[in-house]
Amino acid sequence: AQSVAQPEDQVNVAEGNPLTVKCTYSVSGNPYLFWYVQYPNRGLQFLLKYITGDNLVKGSYGFEAEFNKSQTSFHLKKPSALVSDSALYFCAVSPNQAGTALIFGKGTTLSVSS
Amino acid sequence: DAGVIQSPRHEVTEMGQEVTLRCKPISGHDYLFWYRQTMMRGLELLIYFNNNVPIDDSGMPEDRFSAKMPNASFSTLKIQPSEPRDSAVYFCASSLGLAKTQYFGPGTRLLVL
Numbered sequence: 001a002q003s004v005a006q007p008e009d010q011v012n013v014a015e016g017n018p019l020t021v022k023c024t025y026s027v028s029g030n031p032y033l034f035w036y037v038q039y040p041n042r043g044l045q046f047l048l049k050y051i052t053g054d055n056l057v058k059g060s061y062g063f064e065a066e067f068n069k070s071q072t073s074f075h076l077k078k079p080s081a082l083v084s085d086s087a088l089y090f091c092a093v094s095p096n097q098a099g100t101a102l103i104f105g106k107g108t109t110l111s112v113s114s
Numbered sequence: 115d116a117g118v119i120q121s122p123r124h125e126v127t128e129m130g131q132e133v134t135l136r137c138k139p140i141s142g143h144d145y146l147f148w149y150r151q152t153m154m155r156g157l158e159l160l161i162y163f164n165n166n167v168p169i170d171d172s173g174m175p176e177d178r179f180s181a182k183m184p185n186a187s188f189s190t191l192k193i194q195p196s197e198p199r200d201s202a203v204y205f206c207a208s209s210l211g212l213a214k215t216q217y218f219g220p221g222t223r224l225l226v227l
Binding site: 042046096101102104107 | 162220
């Protein structure tokens, strides 16, 4: 079955430190990969996506993600975390197959302490 | 662009009542999705439409749930009769293409007493 895994329910980092939110996937073919962020009482907001090309993708608010085909991973990273980055982060994958919508992970709560 | 618009933002109702949630997708988008988010089950895809036609409703939990898209700029999700376990945040999203970026509305927070 096609799936997306976010192995950590919560990630805690101190402000100014680098952060990583992990995502692995299991789909066939050449998927499209996405990261979304959800702030409290808000809808999901698109951060970045990988379609093809450079494995390092840069997105909004200084976030970036690295596509690793051999490890089937698409980890979200930021060199220096801000308290305002605290939110719920979702990884999503599109198998890029007819009739198959985005598959979302369960989400990882990022908490950045001051 | 105003983005995806959902109404109401909050709904409190009593068990057994009919609830109708509304969504206006981004103009020009050909896909519309309805999701439900709860603490226990996370984000669940309920149904999605392509050019106003329902394509996959396998996520609709039971017959009490129904969704329609009468035109390209409006969709409804109806629950009749509502039950306390339907309490959740319901999101609508739209995209230009199935595999493309989905844009989410602010959600409707539903509480069924």
